[in-house]
Amino acid sequence: MSTKNEKIALDIEAYLKEHENKDMLRFLTCGSVDDGKSTLIGRMLYDSKMIFDDQLSAAESESEKYGTTGEKIDMALLVDGLQSEREQGITIDVAYRFFTTENRKFIIADTPGHEQYTRNMVTGASTADVAIILIDARKGILTQTRRHSFIVNLLGIEHVIVAINKMDLVDFSQDVFNEIKQAYGELADELGIKNTYYIPLSALNGDNVVDRSTHTPWHTGKPLLELLDNMDISKEIKEEDFRFAVQYVNRPNLDFRGFCGTIASGSVKVGDDITVLPSGKTTKIKSIINAGDITEKNREATTKEAYAPMAITITTKDEVDISRGDMLVHTKALPRVSNSLKVMLVWMDESSMQVGKTYDIKRGTSVMPGVFEHINYKIDVNTYERTEVEKLELNDIASCKMVLTRPIAADKYKENRQTGSFIVVDRITNNTVGAGMIVDVAKREEETKVKVHREYTEAEIALNKYIRENFPEWNCKEV
């Protein structure tokens, strides 16, 4: 019995007490079929006792049918979710897995690594704090490594663990490890990845996954799980500025008008001066309800202060006009407000992105029409070369100028992942066709009007004329 299990058996209450105070870490695994990614995840889940006997026996019987590891249980079958994938032997979507240690709960975003699945990787990376990039020790840095590193960096992941896998197939050679480490270091510098960690692994046999391997006495770093368990992921960035997107207006009766939402960053206290954006109206915080504090007996519990990422309800001193999509911020730390934004856009749909076409842009809790007015350049995820293009295809990544029909309060993605990100929704199919990160927000005077190219019907033209002639006070423009 492991020490963990002994503790559980002897004093469950003490164990539960310890686990109340765990924090959470989300990480992404990047690699392709052949890198042993699913094997690594299966290994982590198996070795941390997250795989139960019945799942194991299901994997055993499937190993006979689909397995690729001969006599051994195929760890990959423990995690490859959908039947169609099991038959093809590849992972085609983003899957989320969970395991827990004494210190942390982990959420793994397991994504495929092929170029045609860039959008899946972007999806998985969007919520991750840490990325594990798998490299086959026999092959070293490949084109895909460059691609994975680019996306990881683009999505603002600051910690990258380089897992040099299949070390058993290169006799656990320190030279091989060091060569790859050096080469990756150069790549990380080129991209500006802040923190890198290197581990020699054999996911198949479990070397340096949970326990330190006896095959790599030359490696002084921690095994993978220990590293994940102890790494400091707190950020130095500007996330201390209070940002709160109004999500829902709660008005059960005439005496209560609360603005519900999740604090994106920073903290807020009763009495603080706040500004409502984009309107610019100001008021003070009257009361704060932290939804987490509500109990069956006390449904009116309030708090003096709240911080990210709490889900709260705010009431204000004055009756100012506030609705869903508005951003509440401290009056002393205002973000820029603009309808003109420079963004990095990842295109995720089979139908191509058209410059000038109107899409719905959802940022936080606000949805509004917008257009991509111009593509500055498209960037090749493998070579990092920039090219000029007229439109974007599935999995293309490009710098664009985005113009919205209304101004929004926005931060740069590098400074605030919550308020600096958005999705693009097709107005006809309703599909999520793109994802974007705000790079820069134009100053007020540089804002541009939306140029929508639109064909009007005769009836619409007649209506426009009628309004112009009969209601001149509306200042209606001629179409």
Add this chain to the structure above:
Amino acid sequence: MKTKEKLTHLKQLEAESIHILREVATEFSNPVMMYSVGKDSSVMLHLAMKAFAPAKPPFKFLHVDTLWKFHEMIEFRDNRAKELGFDLVVHSNPEGIAMNISPFEHGSKVHTDIMKTEALKQALTQGGYDAVIGGARRDEEKSRAKERIFSFRDKQHRWDPKNQRPELWNVYNTAIQKGESVRVFPISNWTELDVWQYIYLEGILIPSLYFAKERPVVEYEGTKILVDDERMPKELREKAKMEMVRFRTLGCYPLTGAINSTASTLPEIIKEMLLSTSSEREGRLIDKDQIGSMEKKKIEGYF
């Protein structure tokens, strides 16, 4: 500025779930929360009661009653609805009632198809709900690991695993056409351990079937089931023995396996779960039919 405080993992999960519930309430015109009376539903109800406080949840709670649920579940459900004052809707398939469907006679597949899958489709169609909030978790079963938090369903309630919308950050695409709907899973990122710990910390009420007690059980199709009423065939009932048992999941009593256990408190249940070697779905007969059976059921419209 003072050092940034951090929320524990449970408080982070709680906040994420509340964010999702509020997003549903505001973006859909007629949402409903599935209420199956189990522990996950109890957590969901608890979260919904928090999310909109001091107001009540602005949506209905739907229970699809197969008429073969444990009796205690029904009692528990009605009590909770009365105490908390939420808006409960109960639906059973009238055709199934007319056919007198019984899992003992017709088998688990037919019973589940008619009384659960069909009944659910009927209830959703009748209610005209455009968003259905469910308590499924990604750790429960492999095909669930890939499901989105906002999971799109076509006009026939079908799921297309190969055509899911990308879901990034905490920005959820809630756009649908008339007649289409979404399934929303606010506790997607919770594990079984998280759910139990949260129930323990928050003091959430759950049916006593989860706690070990001497109960009359009988061997049936490889698992132990509870003698819950007279509809169980006599020859089975006669073989019943009193045993210390509890249930890890709650459903239809003829299809839900009991486990031998002495765990009669929440810490003991959690201890048992942590030391156990089989997953919680093992007691559920519907998963065993075939590999990928849950995935098939979902494509057909079973939640």
